[in-house]
Amino acid sequence: MVKAxxxxxxxxxIGTILRFFISRYIQVFFVSTFPWGTLLVNIAGSFLIGVFFGISGKGQFMTAEWRLFLTVGLCGGFTTFSSFSNDALLLLENNEFFRFATYTGLSFLFGLIAVFLGRMLIKMI
Incomplete structure (x- = not known):
């Protein structure tokens, strides 16, 4: 248990540090009140978790320890659902209903598509 x-x-x-730098860079590059950094990190993380689960489902290509490290650890630290929720709430509190709907809709839709594409990529390999 301690090892896990x-x-x-x-x-x-590692995932948290990557999220911090990537999200900050994107927010500086795309100066906007729209949370582009969180959105793009969540989509990338969804794709990665799809790839990692796809690889782990292909047989003996990934040990249980690597799966734990990559999915629960790296992707769990990298994806930012709590930040997503906070950003969404801030948009609501500022009465930015269209941005709220756009942000939450795009996050869910493209996150789901990214997981699917990650798994499909591994199936094609």
Whole structure:
């Protein structure tokens, strides 16, 4: 149990640092009140988790430890559902209903598509 926690925790540490830098860079590049950084990180993370689950489902290409590290740890730290929820609430609090609907809709739709594409990519390999 402790080993699994350390594996997931180390992956989460790396994912969190990646999220911080990528999200900040995107927000600086796309100066906007729309949370582009969080949106794009969530879509990329959804794609990655699809790829990782696809690889792990192909047989002996990934150990249980690597799956834990990559999916629960790295992707869990990298994707930002809590940040997504906070950004969505801020849009609502600022009466930006169209941006709220756009942000939540795009996050869900493209996140789902990205997971599907990640799995399909691995199936084609």
């Amino acid at each position: 926690m350390l594996i997931a925790g180390f992956g989460g540490f």
